Amino acid sequence: MMLIHPNRPAHPLVEPADFAADRLPDEVAAHDKALRAVHEWAHDYLCAPHPDLGRRGDVCPYTGTSLLKNLFFLSVHPGKPTDPAELAALLRHYRDWFAELEPTGGPGAQFKTVLVLFPDLVEPGDFAVVDQTQELLKVEYAAEGLMLGEFHPGPPDKEGLWNADFRPLASPVALLGMRHMVPTDFPFVRGDDVTLSVYLRLFGDRVPTHLRRDVQAAADRLATSGS
Known part of the structure; x- marks a missing residue:
């Protein structure tokens, strides 16, 4: 009801x-x-x-x-x-x-x-x-x-x-x-550093296989930028 x-x-x-x-x-x-x-x-x-x-x-x-x-x-x-x-x-x-x-x-x-x-x-x-x-x-x-x-x-x-x-x-x-938010949401958050940081905190150790290369590249960029 x-x-x-x-x-x-x-x-x-x-x-x-x-x-x-x-x-x-x-x-x-x-x-x-x-x-x-x-x-x-x-x-x-x-x-x-x-x-x-x-x-x-x-x-x-x-x-x-x-x-x-x-x-x-x-x-x-x-x-x-x-x-x-x-x-x-x-x-x-x-x-x-x-x-x-x-x-x-x-x-x-x-x-x-x-x-x-x-x-x-x-x-x-x-x-x-x-x-x-x-x-x-x-x-x-x-x-x-x-x-x-x-x-x-x-x-x-x-x-x-x-x-x-x-x-x-x-x-x-x-x-x-x-x-x-779920692990496959990476394409929706990759363009915003704040939401990307949350995604990495929540799912960094369980990224879907088909997204791992892109997620790692985004994580490296975020680390380099100091965000």
């Missing part, structure tokens, strides 16, 4: 199991369309191959397991925020709640995901606040071993890792999503 925060009951987390019902719980029923659109997008887009991805496998290798383990949580915030600092304060609340959600440790914890939806941000000019908030918080999140990603219909102007012409962060509803 849907999760309710003890101090912020107005912003519950919808679980994958909630979508089995014909109607979502009353607290979020007004946002049924947006929630179901993102839930379907997760299944149909994130959990599937894409011809423009540039590699084999699903667009997101972790979403399928996150959904199966009932660890893929959605929350909705109506309105049109324009201030990245305002959204950053909101996302810090979710970061703290994320840390409290079970499982808090063990292998299953890496599949915990929280997506915060902004369904009223629909015009092209609306999406900048989502991009700016992600930029504002990404280092702060990474310092705690978390990844924060921005998604919206724009889509965000970030090219795919294996195909520079692909824009993989397209979603039907503007949102910010958080999850634990």
